[in-house]
Amino acid sequence: MASETNETREKSLNFLEEIIEESIARGEKRVQTRFPPEPNGYLHIGHAKSICINFGLAKKYGGRCNLRFDDTNPVKEDVEYVDSIKRDIQWLGFQWAEEHYASDYFDQLYAWAVELIRKGLAYVDDQTQEEIRENRGTVSVPGTPSPWRDRSVEENLNLFERMKNGEFPDGAKVLRAKIDMAHPNMLFRDPIMYRIIHAEHHRTGDKWCIYPMYDYAHGQSDSIERITHSICTLEFDVHRPLYDWFIRALDIYPSHQYEFARLNLTYTMMSKRKLLKLVQEGAVMGWDDPRMPTICALRRKGYTPASVRNFAEMVGVAKRDNVIDLGKLEYCVREDLNKVAQRRMAVLNPLKVTITNYPDGQTELFTAVNNPEDETAGTRQVPFSKVIWIERDDFMENPPKKFFRLSPGGEVRLRYSYLIKCEEVVKDDAGNITELRCTYDPMSGGGSSSDGRRVKGVIHWVSAKDAVEAEIRLFNPLFTKENPDDVDEGQTWEDNLNPESMVRITGYLEPSLREVPVGEAVQFERVGYFCPDTDSTPEHLVFNRTVTLKDSWAKINR
Incomplete structure (x- = not known):
């Protein structure tokens, strides 16, 4: 032995x-x-x-x-x-x-x-x-x-x-x-x-x-x-x-x-000279731009020290140069954040939902778990009211089989809250869906329903009158090619810059997200990991996407 x-x-x-x-x-x-x-x-x-x-x-x-x-x-x-x-x-x-x-x-x-x-x-x-x-x-x-x-x-x-x-x-x-x-x-x-x-x-x-x-x-x-x-x-x-x-x-x-062997990552440039050029020419917001491979950029993006150390250990020490898939780094970030990041609710592609049988002007609080992976993380209170935001992708007017989210006549559970049923779909003159009118089961709060029925779909939401509006920066790889130096004749490495490496949208967040410190990542439930940016102020919240819940960026050019 x-x-x-x-x-x-x-x-x-x-x-x-x-x-x-x-x-x-x-x-x-x-x-x-x-x-x-x-x-x-x-x-x-x-x-x-x-x-x-x-x-x-x-x-x-x-x-x-x-x-x-x-x-x-x-x-x-x-x-x-x-x-x-x-x-x-x-x-x-x-x-x-x-x-x-x-x-x-x-x-x-x-x-x-x-x-x-x-x-x-x-x-x-x-x-x-x-x-x-x-x-x-x-x-x-x-x-x-x-x-x-x-x-x-x-x-x-x-x-x-x-x-x-x-x-x-x-x-x-x-x-x-x-x-x-x-x-x-x-x-x-x-x-x-x-x-x-x-x-x-x-x-x-x-x-x-x-x-x-x-x-x-x-x-x-x-x-x-x-x-x-x-x-x-x-x-x-x-x-x-x-x-x-x-x-x-x-x-x-x-x-x-x-x-x-030095570390080389796909979709990433490691040359100091070329990184400096990106900074000097304004292609990025600075050395700590979350799209950059610099350590200060990883910190600003919400990466944890443990995730970077775990990545270095996973990559190991080799004698021959090789190129490591960027997905491995993001995997290490997800693995660590899943254990330590608190959960919050945020809606990034909002669709208005009015709960017609809920009392006007009423607000109630529901208890939400901060991190199911960490029993010591405790709970928080989330406000609920008559009008809420849900993700537009959580509703389909003509859903396929096994679509367990909201649809006309369908029922879902709002995370930590009530069961709601879609009764009416409101559209504008162009046929775009602008609002859903739903009813709720007042006996279904806290995970139970009035008649004992169970539903498969659970979606997140944010109370509209309590929501905090924020700028959300969705970061993708800085380059469109695995090897940014791989260029066609007559091109330079700069032609491989990804024009969609940063996408800005407006999101609606539960109010507790006002208190999250800059650089501390939290999980937007069912969406991804995000953290407040250094540009964030009490008057204008800015959140960076740290990493998605699963590997989605790898679909680039595939």
């Missing part, structure tokens, strides 16, 4: 967990990870997966996870992004052990660059970016060495210090590692370590005008923090040999990099 248990446990481990357990078995008792975002934009669902992996592994193995900002490009970085990243991580339910910035290590990184120059492993190059790119060669053609590759150590030290002191303009010089211009891995062909950027840094001000490149700064920052498992997405696998080269050349703590 013990062997079966061990075998089952082993099979359940992902490859990163296997690596950590192997290192622990070899005697490495410490697990230290880090999450290293660039503060140049808002995090998206792909970053959420990385957050869950890095923080989750540290938690599972009793280790620590640092938050380290890769702030090496002052032109694109902003404190706004730093703050948003912290907020997103904490919203997901994680807390970092230590907060660091690559800029914390600029002095040490500079000193190590000087050390590499002294060892003859780095040099100052006067070529332009275009010349460096042209002379790098191709996969099948070796690169051409820079004319300045064999500068003396003394000259390189002097020029590098003058670069630091601001004596040269942007682009005039760079510091390059001196490795191998014929190496099959193009990244080894004398990669750039430092470039000149005269720009104010959000943390260091104008102290520096040279800034390290990612491939130089990342591994050394890991080493300084003694990161045991530097976990990156798969596109960085070709960078790993260079990561190791710098560490060996400097003879510092040997952090090691491991790669996993």
Whole structure:
């Protein structure tokens, strides 16, 4: 039995967990990870997966996870992004052990660059970016060495210090590692370590005008923090040999990099550059537009942290890139909200119903269950009156068989309330149905009827005089194609934007929905999950559709 248990446990481990357990078995008792975002934009669902992996592994193995900002490009970085990243991580339910910035290590990184120059492993190059790119060669053609590759150590030290002191303009010089211009891995062909950027840094001000490149700064920052498992997405696998080269050349703590497949979702764009373009061109309402894949957008849309974490766990940790169906994310959201979201009644496509035998001016309250999945959720009171709204789809004048909702002469139960029977259909001059006139059974309140009869149909409703009018935003996928980059000749990815990604309608809500906090999702019974938007005010309620009750958007283009 013990062997079966061990075998089952082993099979359940992902490859990163296997690596950590192997290192622990070899005697490495410490697990230290880090999450290293660039503060140049808002995090998206792909970053959420990385957050869950890095923080989750540290938690599972009793280790620590640092938050380290890769702030090496002052032109694109902003404190706004730093703050948003912290907020997103904490919203997901994680807390970092230590907060660091690559800029914390600029002095040490500079000193190590000087050390590499002294060892003859780095040099100052006067070529332009275009010349460096042209002379790098191709996969099948070796690169051409820079004319300045064999500068003396003394000259390189002097020029590098003058670069630091601001004596040269942007682009005039760079510091390059001196490795191998014929190496099959193009990244080894004398990669750039430092470039000149005269720009104010959000943390260091104008102290520096040279800034390290990612491939130089990342591994050394890991080493300084003694990161045991530097976990990156798969596109960085070709960078790993260079990561190791710098560490060996400097003879510092040997952090090691491991790669996993990044998260790709259908109908979703993950490129920061393209997402920024959508924001700048006004195609969306901002970084937190509920149609965006950013974490702040998921929060605004009403997603729960648990649903995102559950999605990351469901997707798992893979070694090969793949595309995940957006429906899986929505499934996780439904599963979590079904357990925690309170129920409310709202009518989004209203049809007026007058209950002719109900007393004029009377209002009574019915007790409604807040969440049948949660016994601790309690109940609420819902007002009922002579005129109510029901969903237009809950009435058919000529219904097919097995249509158990309202029809002429038919009877249904109003959720939590009375049985009503349709006696008359009122139409306008064009033949459109404008009103139903019904009677109610006054003895049927609370689930019973006067003669013991039972009906199969139960529909939701809202008292017309008590209803709260609200703007309802129905969100659909932002793109019409599973792969937004799949375009026809002469088109761009922007041609795949879904013109119906947001539809605005007017809905009528039960009055208790005035009290729901912004961002907290509730279930509109029989309709879907919705939450108040950040645009919502007491004078103008705005609710976003978080997710439908079942997968309906997948019918797009099918």
